[in-house]
Amino acid sequence: MINIYTRITCAKKDYASFMALCLFLIWSQTARGQLVSADLPVTNSQEMNEVVRDGNTLYVSGAFSYIGPNTGSGVLLDSSSGTYVQAFPKVNGEINASIPDGQGGVYIGGEFTKVGSVFRNYIAHINSDNSVDLTWNPAPDAMVEAIALRGSRVYFGGYFTHIGGVERNYIAAVDAVTGVLTSWDPLCDGLVFGIAVSDSIVYFGGNFAHVRGDAVAAARLNIAATDTGVGIATSWDPTALSLNALEPYVVKGLLLADNDTILYVWGNISGLGYTTKYGAGSLYTHPENNNNTYATAWTPSPRYASNNSTNCAIKALAISGDTVFLGGEFLRLKTAYTTRNHIGAMTRSGAGTILAWNPNITAPNYVTSSRVSGVTSLEVVGGVVYAGGYFTSVGAVTRSNLAAIDRGTGVATSWNPHIADGEDMLVNTLSLTGSNIFAGGNFNSVNGVTRNSLAAVDLLTKEVTSWDPNVTYTGAAAFMSEMVQYGSNLYISGTFDAVGGTARSRFAAISKTTGLPIEFLPTTTFTNAPFTLAVDNSKLYISGTFTTIGDSARNNVAAVDLTTGNITAWNPDIDSGSTYYVNAFGFSGSTVYMSGVFENVGSSPRKGLAAVDDSLGSALVWNPNLGNSSASTGFRGYAMTVYNSIVYVGGNFDTVGTTGRRGLAAIDASTGSIASWNPVITLPSGSLGITSLGTAGSTLFIGGEFSTVEGNARTGVAAIDILSASVMDWNPQLNRIGTATKVVSFEIDNGNELLYVAGDFTTINDGDPGSYLAKINISAGALPVELVSFSAMQNGEFIKLNWQTATEINNYGFEVQRQIILLPIGTNYSKPDWEKIGFVAGNGNSSSPKDYSFSDNAGYNGKYVYRLKQIDNDGKVKYSNEVEITLGNQPKYFKLSQNYPNPFNPSTTIKFTIPNSENVLPTTLRIYNAIGQQVSELLNKPLSAGIYKLEFDASNLSSGIYFYKLQSGKYVETKKMIILK
Known part of the structure; x- marks a missing residue:
């Protein structure tokens, strides 16, 4: 469109x-917008499912294997102990690059919007006292991938096209103290991922084809050198050839050595300096002094596996003395038979000799995939090589994504910050900052502990307790879906087959004291995990897909006496079969309300909503969903609560009975009549909608996956005034960048002051980092x-x-x-x-x-x-x-701006200006592929003077380089764009 x-x-x-x-x-x-506490631990999961509070202990469950302090994505680590510096400001998004400022501080770049309490887009400077530099704020408009410091300037590159509103495509230079943009502008036409600077030359690499020339654009394929004054290309032109299309870059990084006479280049490379080079190579910066040759003999030739001709990228490179340390996804280095798993070392002289140093890092082997694993960052400090990325061990020692390795022996040292583990917790950049190691990436925590799917948090200290049930599943990660408490025990369901090493399949009762499983329903085998657990009046209500439980026949729903462990006589007898079950229970006096997927309760037709007595489960006359479509395709209710003789039902539905209600409804608890109360909620299609409900005073709190309530932006959780059905101004601003925000469950404390929330979110308040677990104040004015x-x-x-x-x-x-x-x-x-x-x-x-x-x-x-x-x-x-x-007035000049974002998938924005003219000019904007074939015409009509913005959807085009051409009257200009899918 x-x-x-x-x-x-x-x-x-x-x-x-x-x-x-x-x-x-x-x-x-x-x-x-209510302030959310950022002091609770975070996990490495993409979703936390349940929270249960018992006094000063908060039990949390989900699909995680790690839980630890909320540090944000950048940390200063003590080089001796690995302990993080708590005063360092939390960063709310991914960090891709870092460089020390030489005074104990650090410059960072990536994809973030806030550092500590200060808004900073994509790049920031943190001072040596751990404060954010309030003066230095270049404000690029897109992600930063590389930073270099030389003299009084900071150079940085990435995806941006503007700095503080001024056009600068993909690379820029600013004052190191003030952050003010300099006039240096090499007019690069593609992404920049690596920068190295000498006294008079700026070298940079990435994925581009042209930079500034003397009069016209100079062709420079993925690597270039310009002067430090204006940014005009020098005659140095080695070219870098792409290895494959798995990475957005060709050149990933650059490093000058030997008094700036040698430049090391690494990335997704198949050729360098007109010579075949795979993964990395080194270049003479003055080829005229070396028989006009660009490339040295040095070459690492990384491969994915033995006898495999498939070469791969080098993701990280560091030099110390005569040794080059290399990191990546490779399993072989130098030859097809020399095993080096993800990390290795070579001499710098000649073609480079592989050294015996072999830490043998273990990481997933994705081979020809765009997924990232192995070593992606390196820093050498004295006798220690620090390695970051995505990996699970160094030799026989468990290390998650960050490790310190003895430079002499290749053995992991005792230094272990225990960063959050997993594929989504990459360490992208390492640098020595003062006496500490700075680590930045896509992680959210360090100094945590291993906990599989279930953990306990002390609400006084905000630390994880020693309680560890160790819920596991053979061959894969365990997943906890339901959790309730009664007395001294927790009751859980999910995908698991052991608790604390004791066999327990899909359902278990666990002691809050010991963390060990207790004997409960010992004769019951669940073929599928129970969907729903609820506790009321000393009974555990349970629903799933079963026909027997204990020694009793029950169709998919039952109640267990928690004092005796026996199945009660309560038996609603809903439809049999694996497609029928209860998603939510509500309780009021002697009545049990049920919402789910069913057609009948006993012999009484009930479509997805029913009320039964709490002794035998006999259907009551309450039948609000009469006239709705089949429960298996229509009504979906996932949450219930009863307040002041009203049953509130949440889910993803459009009608209750024959009354239109989107995702939330209020129903008279006695008559089943649909109340006029009707807050308007926007739910994404295909979502579960409202999954949690609770009341505090006259306020109804809702949790789930939605975007607006009564036209007001709300994500994850919202508060609705019960009397007026209007959304309240309370707004914790939970958010997950790049995907929908979702709250799976919450619990309101007994004093109606705090809301404990579990779900899928990564920021809280106004962009502060906070992942999957939150404590929200609901009482302040x-x-x-x-x-x-x-x-x-x-x-x-x-x-x-x-x-x-x-x-x-x-x-x-x-x-x-x-x-x-x-x-x-x-x-x-x-x-x-x-x-x-x-x-x-x-x-x-x-x-x-x-x-x-x-x-x-x-x-x-x-x-x-x-x-x-x-x-x-x-x-x-x-x-x-x-x-x-x-x-201002009408524009005076023609201008075609670089599209943004670029690369893109599937849509991008193109801006252009048409100046004042006596005539309305015929104007066309067309898209061409790399061989000059027109693939789309976006515009063909007369346009008057103005500034225009056009959205281009490339869903029907494949990945590759394309060109867009603007012609208006006699004016013609063409620019390059990249589609990356």
Whole structure:
């Protein structure tokens, strides 16, 4: 689907260089995002399923094998003990690159938006005192993959096309102290993954075809050298050839050696310096001094396996003295018969001799796959080689994703930070920062412990206890789906076959004291894990796919007396067969409510909703779903709770009976009538919808997978006022980058003050790191900040915002948000989403006027709308009214911008400008493949002057290099794009 937009531009008015709009206003539309505690442990799972609280102990279950402190994705580790420095700010996204600043601090780059409490997009500087550098903020618009520091400049490369709103494609240089963008611009036309800098030359590599030349673009295939002044390519042109299409890069990294006369190059390489080189090689930086030869004889030739001609990439390289250390997915190095599993060492001289040093790292062998395993980062410090990546052991020693290896013996040292293990917990970058080792990647924790699927957390210390049931499953990871408690025991179900080494298949009772399984339902064998467990009035209600339980015949649902362990007489006798079961129970007095997939209760028709007595399970007259379609294809209810004679049902459904209700309904507990109470909830198709319900006072809390409640953005968990059915402003802002946020279960504490949440999320509050487990305050009230003025004015190319507060209480600061007004051609006005462009710290508590300002380098002519999001120290937020300002007149020049994102899959954005003209110009925008064949025409119509944005969907095209060509009148320009699937 293609959409064309043009930014509204100002009619010709003489504003000189100054225009101001001042609005005196009050705060409006309170959002009150509640602060979520970030001090609970996190796991390495992609989902946590259940939480159960017993006093000061919180039991958590899911599919994890690790649980530990919430550290974020970057840590400083003591080089002796491996203990992490807790004062280091938490980073909320993946870190791909790091480099020491030479003063005990570190520059980091990757795909993150927040470092500690400071918003930083994709790159940041952390000082030696572990504070975030508030001055240094280059603000690229996409992911950073490489960083280099030389003199007073920081060079970095990646996926971005703008720095602070100024166009810079894929590589840029900023001042190392101020972060201000320099004029150096090599006009690179593709991704940059590696950078090395000498006194006068910048070397960089990645996946590109051209850089800046003297007059026209200079062809440089995946590796280039430019001057440090303007960024013009030198004559040095070794080229780097791609090995395969498994990686987004050809060149992954660069390292200068021997007084900058030799450049080591590694990555997804098959040729270097016009010579066959696999994985890595080294180049002369002055080939004129070496018989005009680029490539040295040094070559590692990594392979996937013995007698296998398939070469592979080198993912990491480090040099110490005359030794080159290499890391990657390889299993052979130098020859097809020399075994080196994922790590090895060679001499630097000549062609390179393989050394006996052989740590023998164990990692999954994906061979020709885009999945990452093995060693992806290396750092040599004295007699120790630090290796990071995705692996499980070094020699015979268990090490997860990060290890220290003796440089002499190749044996793992005792240093073991115990980073969160698993494929999604990669260590991408290592560097010596002061006396500590900095590790960055995609992990969320270090210094944790091994716990399989079930763990206990001390709520006073926030640490994992020694209690360890060790729930396992032969041949695969265990998975816990249900957990309830009664007395001194937990009752669990899921995919497992042993607890603490004792055989227990799919269901078990475990002592809270010892963690060992106890004897419970000893004669029952479950062929499938029970779907639902609930406890009420000393009875365990259980549903799954069974025909007998204990010594009693039961169709898929039963109750067990928890004092005797016997099956009770309670028998609703729902439909038999593996497709019928109960998903949720609700309890009120002597009535048991059930929601699930069934057609009948005994001889009474009941489609997915029923009420039975708690003694025999006989069906009551309550039948709210009468008239709905078959339960097997229609109604899906996954959560129930009863409050004030109303049964609340959550799930993914469109109707209850014949009444429209999307995912949440209120039903009279006596009559079964559908109440008029109807909050409007947006559920993704195919999701479970609402999976948890609970009440605290007159508030109904809902958990599940949804995106809005009553038109207000809410993800994972929300609060609804029971009396009015309106969504409350309480908003913990749970989020998972890249996929849907989901809360699987929660528990409200006895004092109705805290909500313990388990699910699938990786950030909390306003972008703070917090994975799968959260503690949320549900009782605090709002605190005021009185804003008395807010204005916007044009100052040259910038828009300056000014505002003043009269009083402040508990004010953390102001997030500045912006809209750029877009107008689809031929349609009515529409507003885009708000984007966060900056943050200004508040004054905490103040009874006197305080003045604030913020400058936005807007970058485009058009209409801009701004608002402030005030945040207090408890996480509550308020939004100001909006101010608008129009910047500039119609564009004066043609311009075709680089598409973003690039590479992309499946869609990308192309921007271009058409300048003032007496005529409306015929304009075309077409897509061509690498051999010049037109594969798509995105635009063919006359256009007037304006700034345009076009969305291109390449779902029907295969991976590869493509070109897009804009022609408007006599103006023609072509740029390259990459589709990567």
